[in-house]
Amino acid sequence: MNPEIVEQLKAYDGRPLRIMEVCGTHTHEIFRQGIRSLLPEKIRLISGPGCPVCVTPVGYIDQAVALARRGVVICTFGDLIRVPGSEASLADARKEGAVIKMVYSPLDALEFAKANPDQDVVFLSVGFETTTPASCMAVRNAKNEAVRNFSILTANKTMDQAYYALRDSADAFLYPGHVSAITGTAIYRQLCADGISGVITGFTGPEIITALTVITKKCAEGKPFFVNAYPRVVTDEGSRPGRKLIHEIMEPIDSEWRGLGVIPRSGLALRSEYADFDARKKYNLENISGHANPACRCGDVLKGDCTPFDCPLFDRVCTPEHPVGACMVSNEGACSAFYTYGKEAQE
Structure with a gap:
């Protein structure tokens, strides 16, 4: 990672920021690279609904x-x-x-x-x-x-519509590179026009650090913004x-x-x-509303209302070997990431 960019990020002293990554691969890489430990207290990363x-x-x-x-x-x-x-x-x-x-x-x-x-x-x-x-x-x-x-x-x-549903949960989004490679940038420019900010980024530690630094600088300007920080993969079209x-x-x-x-x-x-x-x-399938385990907080994790550590089942009843919720099953799930990498972060 570029030490100068890391120091810029660590030195951030603006208003508190909530940044939501909506890609499970971002969540795992953020943990794997120890990026949370580099962030000042005023920056909070939220794991959003980027796991299909x-x-x-x-x-x-x-x-x-x-x-x-x-x-x-x-x-x-x-x-x-x-x-x-x-x-x-x-x-x-x-x-x-x-x-x-x-x-x-x-x-x-x-x-x-x-x-x-x-x-x-x-x-x-x-x-x-x-x-x-x-x-x-x-x-x-x-x-x-x-x-x-x-x-x-x-x-x-x-x-795209999920960002509108989550607009009050974050000050800016880390947009997923692989989805953006299909959609292009038009949807993000429309989100920006509607007051929703974010940066498209890749999946390596340096790319994520750079995107977070861009977000801190852009948020300081006080206007909605969109930046494509992954142009080698994501094009406008x-x-x-x-x-x-x-x-x-x-x-x-x-x-x-x-x-x-x-x-x-x-x-x-x-x-x-x-x-x-x-x-x-x-097969004439009927609609089934379904009901999850009422103690599972997977839904709250996906909205950013809590972290997996706040769930009473996490690492007690719910583990990768015996998952209670979908977020613990998937390799892209937030609970899986917090279980694999997050204990050290919590400590």
């Missing part, structure tokens, strides 16, 4: 478990398997005999469906703008190739092919976020032309 598994509501897990128990092959990324639902996780369903297959992309799930035409296959499509294009590509390919035994259960979300694919296959909907409630037009669902590949319609 963490913000996926309990009811979605309940729907996936219901499908698995009906004999549908569930294909999913590994983190979702252990996320608790209202009564059971996918790992519990697998112990009961359900087929839960871990894949590395939705295209893997499509290939499995093509190789096993006698089995119904559902891919659990969870993620932000970064991973959504791959789900769209799988659905488009399935339609073009007439793969009738493949569908997806969507929980895809977009980040972002990924036009990725956004075009998403727009072709999916459309915005109101969506529930764990801890944040329903955020208007923050989710994505398959358009009517692709209804045959929508697992909810294909």
